[in-house]
Amino acid sequence: MSEQIALKDPLEAMEHFFMMGWTDGLPVVPPTPEKVEAMLNEAGLTGSEVIGRIAERNSVITAEKVAINAVMAGCLPAYMPVVMAAVQAVLDPAFGVHGPTVSTGGAAMLVIVNGPIIQQIGLNSGKNLMGTGHRANLTIGRAVRLVLQIAGAGAKFDQTTIGHPGKISFCIAEAEQEDWEPLHVQRGFQRTDSAVTVFASEGPNQIYNHVATNPEQLLLSFADRMTPFSTFNMQRNTQCVVVVCPEHLATIQRYGWDKTRVQQFLFEQARRPRADLEKFGFPVESALGDKDWITVAPSPEDILLVAGGGPAGSFSSYIPGWASMDQSVAITKPITTAAACGDT
Known part of the structure; x- marks a missing residue:
């Protein structure tokens, strides 16, 4: 579990995080215990639950670490189930997250969201799809990257030659239509399911x-x-x-x-x-x-x-x-809310 640090105000907290290297180069929201707890409650998880591991780095990612980074990224609690599913996907052994996050090729974690959750939390599937102006898209993508960079020790290993802006945040939603089979349905889910697909991308x-x-x-x-x-x-x-x-x-x-x-x-x-x-x-x-x-x-x-x-x-x-399918493949995971788990 994480240590708590007492700082006098949010500005001091942001500067402290910069000094410690706990950012992606942009200011972060101070992860107070109350904000972190709200994230965990939304996902129906306790902080000590293990979400996944990066074996090459001897890193264990707990729900608390994901929640902390989701707060820092600027997420609302309602976004946490999407962040959690995306983190579970990138930590799936078949995704091989160590490879694309250390490669000189500079891959980003593309997060593609499908299902009712798109409307529920206001994800953008339309104009300026990969650009600015939509909190849900930008903060969810940023949270996934922060988890890998900070909790997964990614900053220590990243050898990117050039990279691209998607390494800060890269999250989109599909514009689903009745006569166009959504991505998650093609990958084995129902239209009524919410799911996230992660992909190591240029x-x-x-x-x-x-x-x-x-x-x-x-x-x-x-x-x-x-x-x-x-x-x-x-x-x-x-x-x-x-x-x-x-x-x-x-x-x-x-x-x-x-x-x-x-x-x-x-x-x-x-x-x-x-x-x-x-x-x-x-x-x-x-x-x-x-x-x-x-x-x-x-x-x-x-x-x-x-x-x-x-x-x-x-x-x-x-x-x-990025690279070949014996090193990394796209992974799709279901998005589960606390309500769906029967939690309150």
Whole structure:
């Protein structure tokens, strides 16, 4: 359990946290016992419960540590179940959190939220999806990163060469529709469930096409953006995320295409000739795929397709993944509130 420190006021507390290296470079909210307890109550947990471990660092993450960092990030108690589920996901051994958080590749923890919790806590799935202005998105993503940096000793191990702003906070919600299967449903949950998917990601790449009149034209521009050899996706068996904006989604749905068909099309078209590797100095046998072609992901299902973004503007996004699937895979966990647990 954490020690308590007596400081005279919030400003002194913030400066103390800066001095101790307990921030991400931005001011934090002082985690008073009352605020921490409110977080734990919302998740129906006691502080001593173990949420997960990072074996490579001999780190044990308790519920109290998650709650402390959620307060510091600026979360409201209502956000705590999402933070907790996301932390459980990144601490799942299959996610391999040590790798992306120490790599020179500078991966961020992308948090994708689905289900009724989106409306319940006011998560943004629309305009400025990956940008500013939405407390829930920004503080939840920040809390996950603070947990890994501070409680998980991540600052000590981070060897990022350049990184990207998502390493501070990277949390989005899917714009769910009746005729578009949400990500968490594709990954085994019900529409009525709330769930979170975490993914070790590079920075987002904008896809612009405002002239395509059918899905084939539109998605070929997606495939073109998804296939630079300078990403892990074209050199290893790596997952990726594609966020489809409303205008692009309308073009796709006008022709009756569903998520599965879009994933299959992108899998078939987002590829490069294996022989092209030699132009960049890579051995032709270094990437996975068949003898002639290298695909952006090992299977259609490894292209994680999400709807979201503002109603105006034909700008979607491709988010490459980190390393290969034997090092890290996307993990989806259910979001459980205290009420769902039967707690008060």
